[in-house]
Amino acid sequence: MKERNWVALVLAVVLLKFLGYRIQASFTPADNYLIACGSSQNVTFQGRTFVPDSRHSSLSLKSGSSFVASSNSSVPSPIYKSARIFSGIASYKFHIKQEGRLWVRLYFYPLPKSGQNLTSSPITVVTDDIVLLNNFTFKNYNGSFLFKEYAISVTSNTLTLTFIPSNNSLSFVNAIEVVSIPDAVLPDRALSGLNPSASISGLSSSGLSEFAMETVYRLNMGGPLITAQNDTLGRTWENDVKYLHVNSSALNVSVNPASIKYTASITAETAPNWVYATAEAMGDANVPGMNFNVTWVFPVDPNFQYFVRAHFCDILSQSLNILVFNLYINDDIAYASLDLSTLTGGLNVPYYKDFVSNSSAESDTLTVSIGPDSMADTTNATLNGLEILKLSNDAGSLDGLSSVKNLLPRSSSRKNNIGMIIGCLAGAVALVMALIGFCFCCLASSKSKTTHQGHHPWLPLPLYGNSLTMTKMSTTSQKSGTASCISLASSSLGRFFSFQEILDATNKFDESLLLGVGGFGRVYKGTLEDGTKVAVKRGNPGSEQGLAEFRTEIEMLSKLRHRHLVSLIGYCDERSEMVLVYEYMANGPLRSHLYGTNLPPLSWKQRLEICIGAARGLHYLHTGAAQSIIHRDVKTTNILLDENFVAKVADFGLSKTGPALDQTHVSTAVKGSFGYLDPEYFRRQQLTEKSDVYSFGVVLMEVLCTRPALNPVLPREQVNIAEWAMSWQKKGMLDQIMDSNLVGKVNPASLKKYGETAEKCLAEHGIDRPTMGDVLWNLEYALQLEETSSALMEPDDNSTNHIPSIHLAPLEPFDISVSMINGGNSGTDDDAEDAATSAVFSQLVNPRGR
Structure with missing residues (x-):
């Protein structure tokens, strides 16, 4: 069946090329800038014409220190034959006819014969209020060229793209697109799941228009590469195979693209019909039953949230109400018992659902899975397309933590104004802070005897009982709310550190002491009062996974001691903080x-x-x-x-x-x-x-x-x-x-x-x-x-051939023979003990000995 589907797909692709693949092109963007930077003539790329930046009447370039470069040698695509190079801050100002979301697409290729070392040039690009790129270089980049796509909200009649070279360095760009996006393509809402039990963290109560987005992945499941030429909005859809966790678990299926039945709310602007005409279904995962998931794995930056759009179209079924399955994002059910027939009212009818999610708490990945619903009659699941877009953070950035105002130099007049304001307020602020500090110290002193009696704000009762306890209640009536608990400090669970001791050990969590970041939180190098070096893991209050880690780490490490296990020295559970203190490992991971x-x-x-x-x-x-x-x-x-x-x-x-x-x-x-x-x-x-x-x-x-x-x-x-x-x-x-x-x-x-x-x-x-x-x-x-x-x-x-059967019997100190004993380990405990006494092997020659 898989071979037949691929034959049909190949024939469809050939037909697509032969007929020129005309899509329903109903959308004409109000703003449509296609700019070939540094070029002296128009450039045709993916069926579209890019105009030189020096000739566009509605575009102004502000830069007194830029020059152009071009190449006649081999380049990845025609759009990369020229570049504009900046030795100082420069900006493109686009006049916008219609407010709303815009695609901003940037093309970068360090021309090898430009006379400049563009490979090492750091690239920083910002809009009026969003950081798009921050100090990107090709030096440690695996690809030869870079294409970036962003969705930016514009609420004025201009959009400015500013390129900021680092000191004594250059910046450059090969091409720019600024194109209007239909309002219906990126709505203002995304769900965290339809089910009350769905637990994906999301922005279901918040609007998405305030966020800028960066396209990270856009996939055509089970189908061919779709370029901008074959998408009404100029998007690129790649095949999904390289992201599959188990290749054999998915099966390609396809139908004639002409059979896709768009609706009033879902059109070719949502996704080309080639996305809905191809899909991945459940294949052969080499398991006894069919109760498995098809999973795609995507490396992502864990410091951001992601907009996830899943595209569906039932091209598998022969009749309605047969295909029912589940959709998962990371370890959570995003959509349970998804019945496309009920949602669309027919076969070959497109449907999509939007979600917002973080990366997986355990790793820097985001996973999307489909699997059969246990209550369904048919064991199958399908996915036609997938889009994953990064959402801007609180700093208004899609790359790092710096904001636009931190990257752009301030004018001298603004510096003077700020200096005057600071001078006027310095004395007042210092006085107020001193008074607040004095009051805080008094308040902290008066409550020091009771701070350990309140429940930790992270912990749902009765996980610890209170901020210093495990869940072991006394016989005192719980109704009175006065039950006492056994303290962690008295349970041989390591030393209890006050939060002030943690601050002193880490120099108030100095970022220069940062060792790493994990699902639980950030890890810092610390030094205790006696000079002992430690690793301090500070929990992130926003991490639910961190809460589970805190409990599990204490429970596990309190009863484990071994030379080859990292030791837990102590903990801190104070001031709404959860901190674990470990022995310091000088050479790191x-x-x-x-x-x-x-x-x-x-x-x-x-x-x-x-x-x-x-x-x-x-x-x-x-x-x-x-x-x-x-x-x-x-x-x-x-x-x-x-x-x-x-x-x-x-x-x-x-x-x-x-x-x-x-x-x-x-x-x-x-x-x-x-x-x-x-x-x-x-x-x-x-x-x-x-x-x-x-x-x-x-x-x-x-x-x-x-x-x-x-x-x-x-x-x-x-x-x-x-x-x-x-x-x-x-x-x-x-x-x-x-x-x-x-x-x-x-x-x-x-x-x-x-x-x-x-x-x-x-x-x-x-x-x-x-x-x-x-x-x-x-x-x-x-x-x-x-x-x-x-x-x-x-x-x-x-x-x-069978590892558990191997035994080594030392004949001489350095003369060892190997024998095969069928049926497993047949040596005695004495044999193992004799072998262990040699200088050659450990006590684990016979694994049963431990």
Whole structure:
């Protein structure tokens, strides 16, 4: 069926090209500026004509320090053949005929033969009140050109685009579009979900017109690339395949575009009929049943909210009221029991729904999923198109935290006025602040004995009882409201820090001490009074996920102590703050030593020792407590290194107690970071210790190849490191993709053992994966092969086909033979104890020993 659909799609595309694909072009924009910057003649691009910026009668360029550049050599598109280069602040002023939203599209390409180093030129672009780009450069950008699309509200008869070069630098632009948007295309409302139970954070009670937007993703599900030439509003729609989490989970379907039945409220301006004529439906996810979701994963900036529009059209069904399914954004149900027949009244009728969401709390991604409704007769789901637009923040920015007024230089007269105002008010403000400070100190002193009696404003009762307690109520009547609780400080949960101590340790959360940002909040380096270095994680009151992390971290780390787990020193729960204090890890996260920084590369031995340390920590979690603990977010950012490069597992905010003895798994909502998620857990929502093993397998490949787990900018087959590295491992050519710094410096036998271990970890089904004890044993073996390669025999090809069966019996200090024992571990505890006494291996030779 999939092949037939693709044949139909290809034939339709050919027909589209042959007929010129004339769409219902009913909209004529009131404002339509197509500007070829620096060009001396008109430029035809995607069926439209761009006019030189020097010839446009309704456009004025204000700049006394700009010049043009052009190139006759190969460029990505004709629109990039010329550029206007600015050595000082310059602006384009557009005269606007009709107020409302406008598309502002910017084209950038650093012409290689312009005589200027445009690749390193920082680009900052602002409108009258919105920051579009802030210090972007091509230096660390993966692409050769940059196209940006924004939706800006204009309430006056002009729009000004200002280009701000940094000191002694240049800025440039190749082309600009300013085009009117029909009012119906971007309405003022977006829902957070139709269901009362829907929990997506949104702006359902707020208007969207006050926000500027930046197009981040616009996808044609299951269909071809649609360029501006084939869209009435000049939009580009790309295919969705590279964003699919599991490629085989989706199936392309298509119909004749002429069969799409637009309505009065949904027209070709909403989306071209090619978007609604193609779709992704549920394919083969290689699971026993059909109860799985089709998921798309999108890297996003976690500091912004996103407008999400999902396009639907039932081109699958043969009759009405058959197709009913669910739509998810991140881990939340955005729309439950979505019945397109009821909503549209027919087949092949377009429909869309708008939402506003943050990124996933656990990672810098936004996910969109479709899946069958459990009450429906048919097990299927569909999605035709998807648009994701970033919303401007409180600073009026779409790139960073700086506002327009902070980026534009102030006039000298304004500086003088501000200086006079400050001078007049300085004395009064100082006096008022002193009085307020004195009153505050008195008030704080009078209430110091009662501050711990009120409930924490973040915490729904009875999570902690009060701001310093766990939920353990006394026998005092709760009706009286005077029940006492057992304090955290008296429960061996670490030291309680006052908030003032936290402020002193972090120099009032000095941004220069910032170590990182996570779902819970920001992490700062701190120094206690006795000189002890600590890491201070300050919760974000607006993060619901942070609340769960605070509780879980304290509960988990208060009962866990291990050399390879980051230790919790204490906490602060005061002044409406939630703060966790950890031991300081001087060398930061493992990922920082793999890529993205200028830190020196790790040696192969260092990498093995780090992986072994992390494996020991995870093995302890799985086996060291009365009931196992599943970390659920194993990744290179959660493996931290101390000053001696000793690895410690961190961040237990998503951890979950493992299954009881009479259970095989824990049924729970999917949490974790995409790229590291166990596909079996993702599909079936069944969590086991083997889910951590899969994530650790991804870490092993990341350590070897020094690239992110997911990188959507790479070719499709390379996006997911697990799939890509496994394809090379199966060919026995893992050395072809490993870090270039390791080439020629790794013992082949050690690399072979390492690759086989990672391969077993990444097995599709959990039952086929080794335990963390087995993984640890094999990594230690790989380290020994590296350290004593001259005296060790390379293992036989069949010696590691089943990792749990491997035993090493030391005959001489450095003479080790490997044997295969069918049916699992048959050695005795004495055997394991003897092996552990050697200087070569740890006590974990027999995993059952722990």
